[in-house]
Amino acid sequence: MSMSTFNAEEADNLEDIERQFAVVAVEQAETYWNLLTKIKGSKLRLTKFDDDIYNTFIQHFPEYQDIERVKNFKEEELKSKEQKVKWRKFCGEFEENVEDYNFGTLLRTSANDEYGQEGTIFVVRIQFYAFEIARNRAGLNDWICGK
DSSP: OOGGGOOTTTOOOOHHHHHHHHHHHHHHHHHHHHHHHHSOGGGOOSSTTHHHHHHHHHHHOGGGGSHHHHHBOOTHHHHSHHHHHHHHHHHHTTTTTSTTTTSEEEEESBTTSOSOSSSEEEEEHHHHHHHHHHHHHTTTTGGGTTO
16 A cells, blocks of 8 residues: 555554554653653753743643643643644644654653553653653652652
8 A cells, every 4th residue: 555545544553553652652651750760850851942842832822831730630631622623733833843743652640640550641742742841840850850
C-alpha cells in the first residue's frame, strides 16, 4: 500500500504497533523520572524551545497560569471534544520546530505523584512538554530530586 492511499482514520490498530508505542512511552517516562531524581526540575530545560512552548501554552490556555491547575488536572481538561480542538491548534504551532511533537507520551495528572497505573495519562509529547515545563518553572517537581 502506498502512503498516499493510507487513511489513519480507517486503519486497524495493530496490537504489535500499539505495544511498541507503549514501550517507547514508558521508556521516555522512566528516563524523565530518572532525570528528575538527579536534577531539580526548576534547573532543567527539556528542549531548546522551552520558553516558546511555555509562552504559547499560557497564550492558548491562560487558565494554566494558576499553579494549582498545572499541579493537578483532570484528563477531561485535555481530552473533551471542545478541548481537543484547542489542543490541536496549540500542537500545530510546533509541527515545524519540535521533533516528535506528536509522539505518544505519558503525563502525570498530579505533580505530587509518581508515574503509576492511576494518575498517568497518554498525551502527545508537546502536551507533556507544556505541563512539565510549567511544573518545573514553578518548582513543582523539585521534590523528586534525591528520591
